Amino acid sequence: MTTASIIDGKAFAETLRARVADAAASFAQQAGRNAGLAVVLVGEDPASQVYVRNKGRQTLACGMESFEHKLPADAPEADLLALVEQLNGDPAVDGILVQLPLPRHMDEAKVIAALNPDKDVDGFHVVNVGRLATGAPGFVPCTPLGCVMLLKDQLGSLSGLDAVVIGRSNIVGKPMAQLLLAESCTVTVAHSRTRDLADVVRRADIVVAAVGRPEMVRGDWLKPGATVIDVGINRVPAAEDGKSRLVGDVDFASASAVAGAITPVPGGVGPMTIAVLLRNTIVAAHRNMGLALDETLL
Ligand SMILES: NC(=O)C1=CN([C@@H]2O[C@H](COP(=O)(O)OP(=O)(O)OC[C@H]3O[C@@H](n4cnc5c(N)ncnc54)[C@H](OP(=O)(O)O)[C@@H]3O)[C@@H](O)[C@H]2O)C=CC1
Numbered sequence: 001m002t003t004a005s006i007i008d009g010k011a012f013a014e015t016l017r018a019r020v021a022d023a024a025a026s027f028a029q030q031a032g033r034n035a036g037l038a039v040v041l042v043g044e045d046p047a048s049q050v051y052v053r054n055k056g057r058q059t060l061a062c063g064m065e066s067f068e069h070k071l072p073a074d075a076p077e078a079d080l081l082a083l084v085e086q087l088n089g090d091p092a093v094d095g096i097l098v099q100l101p102l103p104r105h106m107d108e109a110k111v112i113a114a115l116n117p118d119k120d121v122d123g124f125h126v127v128n129v130g131r132l133a134t135g136a137p138g139f140v141p142c143t144p145l146g147c148v149m150l151l152k153d154q155l156g157s158l159s160g161l162d163a164v165v166i167g168r169s170n171i172v173g174k175p176m177a178q179l180l181l182a183e184s185c186t187v188t189v190a191h192s193r194t195r196d197l198a199d200v201v202r203r204a205d206i207v208v209a210a211v212g213r214p215e216m217v218r219g220d221w222l223k224p225g226a227t228v229i230d231v232g233i234n235r236v237p238a239a240e241d242g243k244s245r246l247v248g249d250v251d252f253a254s255a256s257a258v259a260g261a262i263t264p265v266p267g268g269v270g271p272m273t274i275a276v277l278l279r280n281t282i283v284a285a286h287r288n289m290g291l292a293l294d295e296t297l298l
């Protein structure tokens with residue numbers, strides 16, 4: 001029995017992309033060129049391939065240029081750093097995304113540090129991490145920002161709500177916690193060393209699962225009526241036919257019988273991530289050209 005409302009991230013992402021397209025058209029008119037996003041892929045990580053599949057098409061559909069750069073998995077780190085330098089200096093490139101994870105012989109922190117923070121539309125550079133932590137304008141990682149947009153659309157104000165974030169990665173968990181704190185939630189960050197995770201989760205009005213463990217969060221861990229945001233993207237073998245399917249970090253069947261609202265996988269957070277990337281890119285384009293934009297409309 002499903003009692004929870006299903007939070008339609010795919011539909012929300014469409015409306016966000018429409019607003020981005022309007023801003024991109026206005027940018028092109030003022031700047032005399034389309035805004036541009038460069039995506040750098042090193043090697044062939046399967047999760048990264050899931051991510052890039054629709055991204056180029058969506059970038060073009062919003063009226064922006066997409067520049068794709070592919071390096072072989074065994075490319076020297078120096079080649080990637082040189083490419084980042086080139087993109088930093090390219091006036092046609094407003095945003096740069098270096099797909100993670102990188103091959104093991106590359107130092108991710110070093111590569112991210114090489115990005116111009118004002119083109120870092122992923123929000124991974126320490127300058128942007130610091131801006132988020134101190135409340136200064138910068139770029140916020142796409143997945144957590146997309147999650148907060150869905151939460152505010154669903155709940156209105158988040159002020160005073162108890163939020164539990166499961167996962168403490170630099171990409172999702174930590175920036176998610178910062179954003180919820182900025183929305184005046186009381187934030188708990190759980191991770192693999194957390195004791196009695198189910199009891200911690202049961203206190204929460206808002207649960208954000210970013211763990212990478214298929215269907216780990218069960219319905220009986222939830223406070224009835226809680227809002228559940230499932231960030232997990234896990235490819236698991238399907239029951240019979242030898243194919244695979246995507247599942248989240250939340251057991252949707254049991255959780256949707258207890259939650260007040262829940263994001264599905266697929267069709268929840270994933271589509272928002274890409275839409276927010278386009279949003280951050282058009283914001284970067286305006287800021288870096290000194291053009292006015294009402295960012296609150298995006
Ligand atoms: N929808 C989207 O757009 C995106 C989806 N994802 C998905 O989100 C998930 C998380 O991604 P990411 O943050 O990069 O993953 P990481 O592997 O970097 O981090 C996972 C976190 O989960 C914690 N964890 C692991 N096992 C447990 C456990 N049994 N109980 C409690 N906590 C646990 C880890 O704790 P510890 O720190 O102690 O090791 C860690 O903090 C993945 O499924 C990924 O595919 C990621 C990015 C974008």
Ligand SMILES: Nc1nc(=O)c2c([nH]1)NC[C@@H]1CN(c3ccc(C(=O)N[C@@H](CCC(=O)O)C(=O)O)cc3)C=[N+]21
Binds near residue numbers: 097098099122
């Ligand atoms: N620098 C960098 N930035 C990232 O934001 C980043 C990254 N590296 N590396 C990989 C992860 C993963 N990630 C996803 C985004 C969207 C979907 C997505 O669109 N998912 C669809 C499903 C797609 C399908 O059906 O295969 C959905 O959930 O509906 C998935 C995964 C971004 N990441």
